[in-house]
């Protein structure tokens with residue numbers, strides 16, 4: 259494989275400056291023309307169209323041009339053609355979907371937004387894990403509110419088996435804690451409750467009659483007050499608290515329905531006074547350590563202290579597991595900044611969030627949590643009800659499709675399926691819909707994702723100025739040239755940093771650590787690959803490019819940007835950072 263160096267940007271932290279050197283090849287012209295981006299791109303766009311060059315360039319350039327239009331006023335008579343060009347963009351929708359992502363047929367490579375699938379009775383077999391992975395699952399979520407250690411261990415082993423045999427794909431494992439959930443008790447059979455009738459919740463154990471049921475939490479009576487609204491299953495039924503005794507809460511049914519066993523209860527506007535990590539959760543966390551999961555999704559986090567407590571525990575047992583905080587508790591909202599700062603990422607857990615807080619707050623909080631995570635360099639997942647109707651129907655509602663598109667446009671790293679894949683009738687179709695909608699939406703966003711960090715924040719987010727500068731400039735360079743990025747990482751740090759800047763091309767992250775490879779599956783735009791690093795940089799680069807070519811991820815003649823930066827130097831001195839552009 260021929261590899262010719264086109265341009266090298268390198269910086270040295272010891273001299274605190276960067277040098278941009280470029281040859282007189284046509285590519286270096288693009289490098290020196292950032293200021294002229296809109297006109298240059300329009301010119302390039304026309305040439306590209308008239309010469310029939312790759313669809314990928316068309317999508318990349320027209321999307322970049324649209325973003326440039328947002329920032330700059332029209333400057334020349336050429337702008338008269340805007341309407342026509344907008345039409346061209348709309349009529350080429352199928353090209354954009356394919357093209358912005360390099361035209362690969364494999365969903366796992368082309369799409370940037372990652373898909374988290376909850377595994378349950380519909381999907382907990384070898385065959386279904388394989389099919390979900392092929393349809394586009396990036397992360398398998400285990401919900402510890404259901405199942406037991408034996409059933410979850412079986413899923414973990416199946417995912418590990420898939421990872422061991424797959425050459426170009428990897429699935430991360432996320433253990434979602436049950437947390438201090440308040441649930442109603444068992445009932446011999448579901449009961450029908452009519453609006454206006456009386457119904458009682460009691461802390462006495464084992465009650466399940468037509469007008470009274472147990473609650474699994476002793477302080478329930480102390481936590482609720484007259485006038486509180488109780489929600490079952492996030493609002494499917496609701497009850498107004500009328501009065502209470504020392505062990506029971508008497509309610510009037512506001513919205514009736516069928517009450518089944520072990521239903522989730524929330525008090526509108528209030529979080530339970532239980533600790534975020536319960537005894538059962540600690541037991542499940544230990545199970546996660548023993549079985550090498552990649553992420554914990556911690557339910558009902560209310561403050562940063564609990565995140566520090568968990569992180570200290572993980573450190574004490576030498577476990578390299580990242581912590582995603584679930585934002586779903588009313589009490590977490592005033593502490594959002596400190597909670598997210600302490601964690602590795604956040605999940606917008608819209609189910610409980612929309613029960614503890616008024617439902618109209620959910621979209622606003624979703625946008626705010628994504629914005630906050632993006633500004634802090636943390637990964638962010640949007641969860642719950644994304645394709646809810648597909649639990650029973652083979653096609654989604656239009657509103658559900660828009661919901662996925664909105665999450666992608668807002669800049670989420672991942673979107674999540676819950677009941678759709680856990681116990682739904684159409685788990686594979688749901689993943690395919692999520693894949694297609696994400697891919698299509700991303701094609702309109704190349705280079706324009708809200709919250710994509712600019713040079714102004716360099717060094718503030720990851721507190722590593724030189725690495726951030728190289729991630730930022732590698733993004734600029736690869737966006738301008740329309741290339742993918744190749745990065746070599748032992749810890750995942752540089753791949754996460756690149757993901758933060760949301761480059762248009764795929765980030766091919768090579769790591770020699772399988773755990774790091776698995777973890778990177780959650781990050782937007784990152785295609786994680788495992789490879790043994792040799793002592794010789796050239797040999798490793800060449801091996802990496804050969805592997806990409808063999809997997810059909812790049813082809814001969816493509817250019818790629820190789821970034822060498824980050825916390826742990828590989829084949830460079832700590833004071834030297836590089837970006838190289840090479841032709842495959």
Ligand SMILES: Nc1ncnc2c1ncn2[C@@H]1O[C@H](COP(=O)(O)OP(=O)(O)OP(=O)(O)O)[C@@H](O)[C@H]1O
Pocket residue numbers: 376377378379401403404405406409491522609676677678680681
């Ligand atoms: N490991 C599992 N074993 C059995 N059933 C599961 C499992 N995981 C999920 N489910 C089923 O899929 C449904 C949706 O999964 P999800 O993760 O959304 O649960 P949830 O948010 O806790 O919902 P709920 O409050 O209804 O339990 C669950 O209610 C449960 O019926």
Ligand SMILES: CC(=O)C(=O)O
Pocket residue numbers: 584586606607608609610611641642
């Ligand atoms: C995912 C979850 O726990 C919720 O939406 O409440």
